Amino acid sequence: MKTRTIVSLSVLILLGVFLIMSILPLSNVLRPFGDPENSDMDDYIISNAQNDTGANNAVTSVVFDYRGFDTLGEATVLFTAVAGVILILRRYAHE
Amino acid sequence: MNDTSKIIKTISAIMFPFVTIYGLYVIMHGHLTPGGGFQGGAIVASGCALLVVAFGSEAIAKKVKESDLSILESVGALGFISLAFIGIATTFFYNVLAGRSGSLFGTIPPFGSNPGYLNSGGLLPLMNFAVGTKVIAGLFAIVLILAIATRKKGGRT
Amino acid sequence: MIYNIPYIAVMLLILVGLYAVIAKRNIIKIIMGISIIESGVNLFLVALGYREGGLAPIFTNLPEKTQIPGQLVLPVPQALTLTSIVIGVAVLALMLALAVQIYKHYKTLDVRSVRRLKE
Numbered sequence: 001m002k003t004r005t006i007v008s009l010s011v012l013i014l015l016g017v018f019l020i021m022s023i024l025p026l027s028n029v030l031r032p033f034g035d036p037e038n039s040d041m042d043d044y045i046i047s048n049a050q051n052d053t054g055a056n057n058a059v060t061s062v063v064f065d066y067r068g069f070d071t072l073g074e075a076t077v078l079f080t081a082v083a084g085v086i087l088i089l090r091r092y093a094h095e
Numbered sequence: 096m097n098d099t100s101k102i103i104k105t106i107s108a109i110m111f112p113f114v115t116i117y118g119l120y121v122i123m124h125g126h127l128t129p130g131g132g133f134q135g136g137a138i139v140a141s142g143c144a145l146l147v148v149a150f151g152s153e154a155i156a157k158k159v160k161e162s163d164l165s166i167l168e169s170v171g172a173l174g175f176i177s178l179a180f181i182g183i184a185t186t187f188f189y190n191v192l193a194g195r196s197g198s199l200f201g202t203i204p205p206f207g208s209n210p211g212y213l214n215s216g217g218l219l220p221l222m223n224f225a226v227g228t229k230v231i232a233g234l235f236a237i238v239l240i241l242a243i244a245t246r247k248k249g250g251r252t
Numbered sequence: 253m254i255y256n257i258p259y260i261a262v263m264l265l266i267l268v269g270l271y272a273v274i275a276k277r278n279i280i281k282i283i284m285g286i287s288i289i290e291s292g293v294n295l296f297l298v299a300l301g302y303r304e305g306g307l308a309p310i311f312t313n314l315p316e317k318t319q320i321p322g323q324l325v326l327p328v329p330q331a332l333t334l335t336s337i338v339i340g341v342a343v344l345a346l347m348l349a350l351a352v353q354i355y356k357h358y359k360t361l362d363v364r365s366v367r368r369l370k371e
Contacts, residue, residue, distance in 0.1 A: 008274045012267065019263050033255050034304035042301075042328055043321040046309055054193040054203045055126035055216045058309035058327040059334075063131065064222050067331060068179065068188035074335045075229060079172055081342030082233045085240055086161065088349045092244040092356070093161075127312050133338060208314035237345045244352055 097251050099149055107149035114142035122227040125220065127211035132223040136230025143235045152242035153252040164236040171229030178222055193217030258299040265292030279354065279361050283347050290340040294333050301329035 045066060046058055053061040063071055121128075122135030147155050182189030193216075195201045200216050246252055265288060272285025306325040307318060318324070351361075358366050 005275065012271055012274070015270070016267050023259055023263060033258065034302050036301060036303065036326060039326055042326040045327060046321045046324055050204055050206055050311065052193070053190055053217055053219065055219050056204060056211050056311040057126050057128070059330050060126050060131050060219060062327050062331040063334060064219050065188065065190055070335055072179070074338050075172060075175060075226065077339055077342050078230065078233055079168065081345050082168065082236055085237055085345050085349045088353055089240050089244040093240060129308070129310060133334060207320065208311055208316065211312040241348060241352070
Protein backbone atom coordinates (compact mmCIF):
# COMPACT_ATOMS: atom_id res chain seq x y z
CA MET A 1 0.00 0.00 0.00
CA LYS A 2 1.12 3.55 -0.50
CA THR A 3 2.32 5.68 2.37
CA ARG A 4 -0.57 8.08 1.91
CA THR A 5 -3.15 5.39 2.67
CA ILE A 6 -1.23 4.17 5.72
CA VAL A 7 -0.86 7.65 7.16
CA SER A 8 -4.53 8.57 6.60
CA LEU A 9 -5.83 5.33 8.13
CA SER A 10 -3.59 5.63 11.18
CA VAL A 11 -4.69 9.23 11.73
CA LEU A 12 -8.31 8.13 11.53
CA ILE A 13 -7.80 5.24 13.96
CA LEU A 14 -6.12 7.54 16.48
CA LEU A 15 -8.92 10.09 16.10
CA GLY A 16 -11.53 7.36 16.61
CA VAL A 17 -9.89 6.10 19.78
CA PHE A 18 -9.69 9.66 21.09
CA LEU A 19 -13.38 10.29 20.38
CA ILE A 20 -14.43 7.02 22.04
CA MET A 21 -12.38 7.74 25.14
CA SER A 22 -13.71 11.27 25.46
CA ILE A 23 -17.42 11.08 24.68
CA LEU A 24 -18.63 7.80 26.19
CA PRO A 25 -17.34 7.98 29.80
CA LEU A 26 -18.06 11.69 30.09
CA SER A 27 -21.62 11.43 28.83
CA ASN A 28 -22.53 8.53 31.09
CA VAL A 29 -20.78 9.68 34.26
CA LEU A 30 -21.49 13.40 34.32
CA ARG A 31 -24.90 13.48 32.70
CA PRO A 32 -26.78 10.39 31.36
CA PHE A 33 -28.71 10.60 28.11
CA GLY A 34 -32.16 12.08 28.58
CA ASP A 35 -31.62 14.35 31.59
CA PRO A 36 -30.55 17.88 30.66
CA GLU A 37 -28.84 19.98 33.32
CA ASN A 38 -29.94 23.59 32.75
CA SER A 39 -33.50 23.82 31.45
CA ASP A 40 -34.71 27.03 33.12
CA MET A 41 -34.93 29.01 29.88
CA ASP A 42 -36.83 26.23 28.11
CA ASP A 43 -39.26 25.82 31.04
CA TYR A 44 -40.03 29.53 30.88
CA ILE A 45 -40.53 29.39 27.10
CA ILE A 46 -42.88 26.36 27.29
CA SER A 47 -44.94 27.89 30.10
CA ASN A 48 -45.36 31.35 28.55
CA ALA A 49 -45.37 30.74 24.78
CA GLN A 50 -49.15 30.65 24.45
CA ASN A 51 -49.66 33.90 26.41
CA ASP A 52 -46.93 35.94 24.74
CA THR A 53 -47.17 34.88 21.11
CA GLY A 54 -50.54 33.12 20.83
CA ALA A 55 -49.22 30.09 18.92
CA ASN A 56 -49.64 26.43 19.87
CA ASN A 57 -46.25 25.44 18.46
CA ALA A 58 -43.37 26.23 20.84
CA VAL A 59 -40.66 25.56 18.24
CA THR A 60 -42.14 28.03 15.71
CA SER A 61 -42.51 30.69 18.40
CA VAL A 62 -38.83 30.21 19.33
CA VAL A 63 -37.72 30.43 15.68
CA PHE A 64 -39.76 33.51 14.73
CA ASP A 65 -40.45 35.42 17.96
CA TYR A 66 -38.01 34.72 20.78
CA ARG A 67 -34.99 34.30 18.46
CA GLY A 68 -35.99 36.18 15.32
CA PHE A 69 -32.48 37.51 14.64
CA ASP A 70 -31.16 34.03 13.88
CA THR A 71 -33.90 33.57 11.27
CA LEU A 72 -32.93 36.91 9.71
CA GLY A 73 -29.31 35.76 9.43
CA GLU A 74 -30.38 32.43 7.95
CA ALA A 75 -32.51 34.16 5.30
CA THR A 76 -29.48 36.29 4.39
CA VAL A 77 -27.27 33.18 4.01
CA LEU A 78 -29.83 31.51 1.72
CA PHE A 79 -30.10 34.65 -0.41
CA THR A 80 -26.29 34.93 -0.70
CA ALA A 81 -25.99 31.26 -1.73
CA VAL A 82 -28.54 31.64 -4.56
CA ALA A 83 -26.83 34.84 -5.76
CA GLY A 84 -23.43 33.10 -5.72
CA VAL A 85 -24.63 30.07 -7.71
CA ILE A 86 -26.21 32.24 -10.42
CA LEU A 87 -23.07 34.41 -10.56
CA ILE A 88 -20.69 31.45 -11.04
CA LEU A 89 -22.75 29.62 -13.69
CA ARG A 90 -23.90 32.60 -15.73
CA ARG A 91 -21.77 32.01 -18.83
CA TYR A 92 -23.09 28.47 -19.36
CA ALA A 93 -26.74 29.48 -19.02
CA HIS A 94 -26.94 31.82 -22.02
CA GLU A 95 -25.80 29.55 -24.84
CA MET B 96 -33.96 7.84 -27.26
CA ASN B 97 -33.01 10.97 -25.45
CA ASP B 98 -36.25 11.71 -23.62
CA THR B 99 -37.88 10.11 -20.63
CA SER B 100 -40.77 7.76 -21.41
CA LYS B 101 -44.40 8.75 -21.59
CA ILE B 102 -45.31 7.06 -18.30
CA ILE B 103 -42.90 9.30 -16.35
CA LYS B 104 -44.18 12.48 -17.97
CA THR B 105 -47.85 11.64 -17.32
CA ILE B 106 -47.39 10.62 -13.68
CA SER B 107 -45.22 13.66 -12.88
CA ALA B 108 -47.82 16.00 -14.37
CA ILE B 109 -50.52 14.33 -12.23
CA MET B 110 -48.51 14.32 -8.97
CA PHE B 111 -47.35 17.96 -9.11
CA PRO B 112 -50.60 19.69 -7.92
CA PHE B 113 -50.98 17.30 -4.96
CA VAL B 114 -47.42 17.89 -3.79
CA THR B 115 -47.91 21.68 -4.09
CA ILE B 116 -51.15 21.62 -2.07
CA TYR B 117 -49.54 19.51 0.67
CA GLY B 118 -46.58 21.90 0.86
CA LEU B 119 -48.85 24.97 1.09
CA TYR B 120 -50.85 23.24 3.86
CA VAL B 121 -47.67 22.68 5.88
CA ILE B 122 -46.66 26.35 5.40
CA MET B 123 -50.06 27.73 6.42
CA HIS B 124 -50.54 25.63 9.58
CA GLY B 125 -47.05 26.36 10.87
CA HIS B 126 -48.20 27.73 14.22
CA LEU B 127 -50.45 24.73 15.08
CA THR B 128 -48.72 21.57 13.84
CA PRO B 129 -45.05 20.71 13.21
CA GLY B 130 -43.87 22.58 10.15
CA GLY B 131 -43.50 26.19 9.16
CA GLY B 132 -41.90 28.26 6.43
CA PHE B 133 -38.68 26.35 5.77
CA GLN B 134 -40.14 22.84 5.85
CA GLY B 135 -43.12 23.62 3.57
CA GLY B 136 -40.90 25.54 1.14
CA ALA B 137 -38.60 22.51 0.83
CA ILE B 138 -41.60 20.26 0.04
CA VAL B 139 -42.86 22.52 -2.80
CA ALA B 140 -39.32 22.92 -4.18
CA SER B 141 -38.89 19.15 -4.37
CA GLY B 142 -42.13 18.94 -6.38
CA CYS B 143 -40.70 21.50 -8.82
CA ALA B 144 -37.44 19.50 -9.03
CA LEU B 145 -39.56 16.47 -10.01
CA LEU B 146 -40.85 18.47 -12.99
CA VAL B 147 -37.32 19.48 -14.05
CA VAL B 148 -36.12 15.86 -13.96
CA ALA B 149 -39.12 14.48 -15.87
CA PHE B 150 -39.48 17.03 -18.67
CA GLY B 151 -35.88 18.14 -19.22
CA SER B 152 -34.37 21.53 -18.48
CA GLU B 153 -35.00 23.01 -21.97
CA ALA B 154 -38.77 22.66 -21.81
CA ILE B 155 -38.95 24.14 -18.30
CA ALA B 156 -36.53 27.00 -19.11
CA LYS B 157 -38.77 28.16 -21.93
CA LYS B 158 -41.70 28.71 -19.59
CA VAL B 159 -39.95 29.98 -16.43
CA LYS B 160 -37.25 32.62 -16.80
CA GLU B 161 -34.76 33.06 -14.00
CA SER B 162 -35.53 36.78 -13.67
CA ASP B 163 -39.07 35.93 -12.51
CA LEU B 164 -37.68 33.66 -9.79
CA SER B 165 -35.30 36.39 -8.72
CA ILE B 166 -38.14 38.90 -8.35
CA LEU B 167 -40.18 36.38 -6.32
CA GLU B 168 -37.30 35.73 -3.93
CA SER B 169 -36.68 39.45 -3.40
CA VAL B 170 -40.37 40.00 -2.62
CA GLY B 171 -40.17 37.28 0.04
CA ALA B 172 -37.06 38.72 1.68
CA LEU B 173 -38.36 42.31 1.69
CA GLY B 174 -41.71 41.17 3.08
CA PHE B 175 -39.99 39.40 5.97
CA ILE B 176 -37.91 42.47 6.87
CA SER B 177 -40.88 44.86 6.63
CA LEU B 178 -42.93 42.58 8.92
CA ALA B 179 -40.11 42.81 11.45
CA PHE B 180 -40.20 46.62 11.28
CA ILE B 181 -43.92 46.97 12.08
CA GLY B 182 -43.55 46.96 15.86
CA ILE B 183 -40.51 49.24 15.95
CA ALA B 184 -42.15 51.42 18.64
CA THR B 185 -41.31 48.78 21.30
CA THR B 186 -38.50 46.56 19.92
CA PHE B 187 -37.33 45.19 16.58
CA PHE B 188 -39.24 41.88 16.31
CA TYR B 189 -42.28 42.78 18.43
CA ASN B 190 -45.50 40.81 17.86
CA VAL B 191 -48.14 43.56 17.57
CA LEU B 192 -51.10 41.39 16.52
CA ALA B 193 -50.96 38.84 19.33
CA GLY B 194 -52.99 40.46 22.11
CA ARG B 195 -55.77 42.41 20.41
CA SER B 196 -59.04 40.55 20.09
CA GLY B 197 -60.37 42.26 16.97
CA SER B 198 -57.49 42.11 14.52
CA LEU B 199 -56.60 39.56 11.88
CA PHE B 200 -54.76 36.83 13.79
CA GLY B 201 -55.51 38.06 17.24
CA THR B 202 -57.08 35.52 19.61
CA ILE B 203 -55.00 33.87 22.33
CA PRO B 204 -55.61 30.11 22.74
CA PRO B 205 -56.51 28.72 26.21
CA PHE B 206 -53.67 27.32 28.29
CA GLY B 207 -52.83 23.64 27.90
CA SER B 208 -54.13 21.09 25.42
CA ASN B 209 -56.67 22.38 22.91
CA PRO B 210 -57.73 21.73 19.30
CA GLY B 211 -55.92 24.29 17.21
CA TYR B 212 -57.57 27.57 16.24
CA LEU B 213 -56.39 28.98 12.93
CA ASN B 214 -57.16 32.55 13.97
CA SER B 215 -54.30 32.75 16.50
CA GLY B 216 -50.63 33.48 16.28
CA GLY B 217 -50.11 37.18 15.70
CA LEU B 218 -47.49 37.92 13.05
CA LEU B 219 -46.32 34.29 12.83
CA PRO B 220 -48.48 33.07 9.86
CA LEU B 221 -47.54 36.13 7.78
CA MET B 222 -43.85 35.53 8.47
CA ASN B 223 -44.35 31.88 7.49
CA PHE B 224 -45.74 32.95 4.11
CA ALA B 225 -42.84 35.33 3.41
CA VAL B 226 -40.14 32.81 4.32
CA GLY B 227 -41.95 30.02 2.41
CA THR B 228 -42.03 32.10 -0.78
CA LYS B 229 -38.34 32.90 -0.41
CA VAL B 230 -37.33 29.26 0.05
CA ILE B 231 -39.47 28.03 -2.88
CA ALA B 232 -38.01 30.55 -5.32
CA GLY B 233 -34.43 30.08 -4.09
CA LEU B 234 -34.31 26.27 -4.22
CA PHE B 235 -36.11 26.13 -7.58
CA ALA B 236 -33.59 28.62 -9.05
CA ILE B 237 -30.63 26.55 -7.78
CA VAL B 238 -31.99 23.30 -9.31
CA LEU B 239 -32.82 24.97 -12.64
CA ILE B 240 -29.43 26.71 -13.02
CA LEU B 241 -27.49 23.51 -12.18
CA ALA B 242 -29.58 21.54 -14.71
CA ILE B 243 -29.01 24.10 -17.48
CA ALA B 244 -25.25 24.38 -16.90
CA THR B 245 -24.60 20.62 -17.17
CA ARG B 246 -26.17 19.99 -20.56
CA LYS B 247 -24.37 17.93 -23.10
CA LYS B 248 -24.53 18.39 -26.85
CA GLY B 249 -26.42 15.47 -28.34
CA GLY B 250 -27.34 13.99 -24.98
CA ARG B 251 -30.27 14.40 -22.61
CA THR B 252 -31.14 18.01 -21.95
CA MET C 253 -23.65 2.08 28.26
CA ILE C 254 -26.37 0.89 25.86
CA TYR C 255 -28.44 4.04 26.35
CA ASN C 256 -25.86 6.27 24.65
CA ILE C 257 -26.66 5.00 21.16
CA PRO C 258 -27.27 8.49 19.67
CA TYR C 259 -23.78 9.56 20.74
CA ILE C 260 -22.25 6.39 19.24
CA ALA C 261 -24.12 7.09 15.97
CA VAL C 262 -22.76 10.66 15.94
CA MET C 263 -19.23 9.36 16.33
CA LEU C 264 -19.61 6.81 13.53
CA LEU C 265 -21.09 9.38 11.16
CA ILE C 266 -18.27 11.88 11.77
CA LEU C 267 -15.60 9.19 11.30
CA VAL C 268 -17.11 7.92 8.03
CA GLY C 269 -17.39 11.46 6.68
CA LEU C 270 -13.83 12.31 7.69
CA TYR C 271 -12.51 9.18 5.96
CA ALA C 272 -14.31 10.17 2.74
CA VAL C 273 -12.81 13.68 2.85
CA ILE C 274 -9.23 12.50 3.50
CA ALA C 275 -8.79 9.40 1.37
CA LYS C 276 -10.86 9.80 -1.78
CA ARG C 277 -9.85 11.28 -5.14
CA ASN C 278 -13.10 12.18 -6.86
CA ILE C 279 -14.33 15.65 -5.96
CA ILE C 280 -17.97 14.57 -5.79
CA LYS C 281 -17.13 11.97 -3.13
CA ILE C 282 -15.34 14.60 -1.04
CA ILE C 283 -18.45 16.81 -1.23
CA MET C 284 -20.61 13.87 -0.09
CA GLY C 285 -18.25 13.34 2.87
CA ILE C 286 -18.70 16.96 3.98
CA SER C 287 -22.49 16.51 3.83
CA ILE C 288 -22.26 13.37 6.01
CA ILE C 289 -20.24 15.28 8.64
CA GLU C 290 -22.95 17.96 8.71
CA SER C 291 -25.63 15.31 9.31
CA GLY C 292 -23.68 13.95 12.25
CA VAL C 293 -23.32 17.37 13.86
CA ASN C 294 -27.06 18.11 13.48
CA LEU C 295 -27.91 14.78 15.14
CA PHE C 296 -25.65 15.65 18.06
CA LEU C 297 -27.33 19.03 18.51
CA VAL C 298 -30.84 17.53 18.58
CA ALA C 299 -29.88 14.64 20.88
CA LEU C 300 -28.68 17.08 23.55
CA GLY C 301 -32.19 18.37 24.25
CA TYR C 302 -34.01 15.12 24.99
CA ARG C 303 -35.95 14.33 28.14
CA GLU C 304 -36.68 10.76 29.21
CA GLY C 305 -40.23 9.76 28.17
CA GLY C 306 -41.05 13.20 26.82
CA LEU C 307 -43.54 14.46 24.25
CA ALA C 308 -43.18 17.08 21.52
CA PRO C 309 -43.62 20.71 22.74
CA ILE C 310 -46.80 21.31 20.69
CA PHE C 311 -50.07 22.00 22.51
CA THR C 312 -52.51 20.92 19.76
CA ASN C 313 -54.31 17.76 20.94
CA LEU C 314 -51.80 16.99 23.68
CA PRO C 315 -52.82 13.92 25.75
CA GLU C 316 -54.39 14.76 29.12
CA LYS C 317 -52.51 14.69 32.42
CA THR C 318 -49.05 15.63 31.15
CA GLN C 319 -47.09 18.00 33.38
CA ILE C 320 -46.61 21.09 31.26
CA PRO C 321 -42.97 22.08 31.73
CA GLY C 322 -41.75 18.82 33.20
CA GLN C 323 -42.53 16.19 30.59
CA LEU C 324 -41.94 18.06 27.32
CA VAL C 325 -38.79 18.04 25.21
CA LEU C 326 -36.74 21.26 25.10
CA PRO C 327 -37.63 23.39 22.04
CA VAL C 328 -34.51 25.58 21.69
CA PRO C 329 -32.04 22.95 20.28
CA GLN C 330 -34.62 22.07 17.63
CA ALA C 331 -34.79 25.69 16.48
CA LEU C 332 -30.97 25.93 16.27
CA THR C 333 -30.79 22.67 14.26
CA LEU C 334 -33.29 24.11 11.74
CA THR C 335 -30.95 27.01 11.04
CA SER C 336 -27.98 24.65 10.76
CA ILE C 337 -29.69 22.42 8.18
CA VAL C 338 -30.55 25.39 5.93
CA ILE C 339 -26.97 26.68 6.13
CA GLY C 340 -25.75 23.19 5.15
CA VAL C 341 -27.95 23.26 2.04
CA ALA C 342 -26.58 26.69 1.05
CA VAL C 343 -22.94 25.57 1.40
CA LEU C 344 -23.66 22.36 -0.58
CA ALA C 345 -25.14 24.38 -3.48
CA LEU C 346 -22.04 26.60 -3.68
CA MET C 347 -19.69 23.59 -3.54
CA LEU C 348 -21.51 21.88 -6.41
CA ALA C 349 -21.41 25.05 -8.55
CA LEU C 350 -17.63 25.27 -8.01
CA ALA C 351 -17.25 21.57 -8.94
CA VAL C 352 -19.10 22.19 -12.25
CA GLN C 353 -16.79 25.13 -12.95
CA ILE C 354 -13.67 23.02 -12.22
CA TYR C 355 -14.85 20.29 -14.58
CA LYS C 356 -15.51 22.68 -17.44
CA HIS C 357 -12.06 24.21 -17.11
CA TYR C 358 -9.75 21.22 -16.46
CA LYS C 359 -11.83 18.47 -18.20
CA THR C 360 -11.23 16.09 -15.26
CA LEU C 361 -12.59 15.53 -11.72
CA ASP C 362 -9.37 14.23 -10.08
CA VAL C 363 -8.28 16.54 -7.28
CA ARG C 364 -4.62 15.56 -7.60
CA SER C 365 -4.27 16.94 -11.11
CA VAL C 366 -5.91 20.33 -10.75
CA ARG C 367 -2.90 22.14 -9.35
CA ARG C 368 -1.94 24.58 -12.07
CA LEU C 369 -1.75 27.44 -9.61
CA LYS C 370 1.51 26.02 -8.20
CA GLU C 371 3.39 25.74 -11.49
